[in-house]
Amino acid sequence: MNFEITKACADSLRNFTQNNYGIQLKSSHAHELVAAYFGYSSRAALIADKECPIGTLKDAELIILNHPIQRIEQRLKNLANLPSGFPSGDILAATIYKTIITNEQLSIKVWAxxxxxxxxxxxxxxxxxxxxxxxxxxxxxxxxxxxxxxxxxxxxxxxxxxxxxxxxxxxxxxxxxxxxxxxxxxxxxxxxxxxxxxxxxxxxxxxxxxxxxxxxxxxxx
Known part of the structure; x- marks a missing residue:
């Protein structure tokens, strides 16, 4: 299954937190935050979705984000051992959003x-x-x-x-x-x-x- 977009988003979170906050975000935590952004209850749920896999996002006519900040904020509460000074949900959501819209194939399909x-x-x-x-x-x-x-x-x-x-x-x-x-x-x-x-x-x-x-x-x- 193609998880290229989720990997790109997770990598962008890790690079952002390292470069701007000096925080080394775990890969597993980054992927959990990305899964929340995409509307899943967990990274495992994202991987297990065979009916509407996230890998087919390139085939979508419309991409509707629908208030991902709330989902990320909730996921942050469930992640253990996050360092103090970790960026808030709105900042993390904006970082993932930038990664999505840099993909020309996806950017023209995005609705808030x-x-x-x-x-x-x-x-x-x-x-x-x-x-x-x-x-x-x-x-x-x-x-x-x-x-x-x-x-x-x-x-x-x-x-x-x-x-x-x-x-x-x-x-x-x-x-x-x-x-x-x-x-x-x-x-x-x-x-x-x-x-x-x-x-x-x-x-x-x-x-x-x-x-x-x-x-x-x-x-x-």
Missing amino acids: DFKEMAIAYAEDRVFHNEKMERMMGIDGSDQRELDWLIQVEIKTMETDVMMTVTYDYPAKAKNPSRHASVAVTLPRIAGNIGYGEPKVLPTFYAGHMSDPDFRLQNGID
Whole structure:
């Protein structure tokens, strides 16, 4: 199995701590921190993952890091005999991130988190008609500038992550009307950060379907 990316990240951590803090980080500790960054409970779990091995990260359409600092901070608490003055999780995460983005094949695929990615894909689909009208020279107001209430619900499953992005308006209304709901599904293919081509399914609401009370009474949301 190809662990080239994890080795590169672990080596970067060891070099960084040695050069900047005078700390000789154990190889095993470096690999545990990298495993946490990639969303695994341990280095052993990373190696044992045959269904979505991290070695296939180069084949991913999207790489979503999704708040790795928290995972690294937690892993630091579980590592024994770390010296005083050891760098914090945010510094370690930044070091691993730099290693990933220096790889041109991976850098163009990176997103900070699921919410950012979901809104970007949903927006493109929700406002597609407006974009087409502008291309054809048809004047119209920019819907993106309206007072939207945008919410993102994220559901993590064993092999997929599903995000539902809803667009209600106006945002400050007591009962804003529903304009659209977009389901974005990502198949997991590499660890807990590499995903395949997203499936984007929009639903547009009109008439009584945009009435929040009607939707609630009929179990639509």
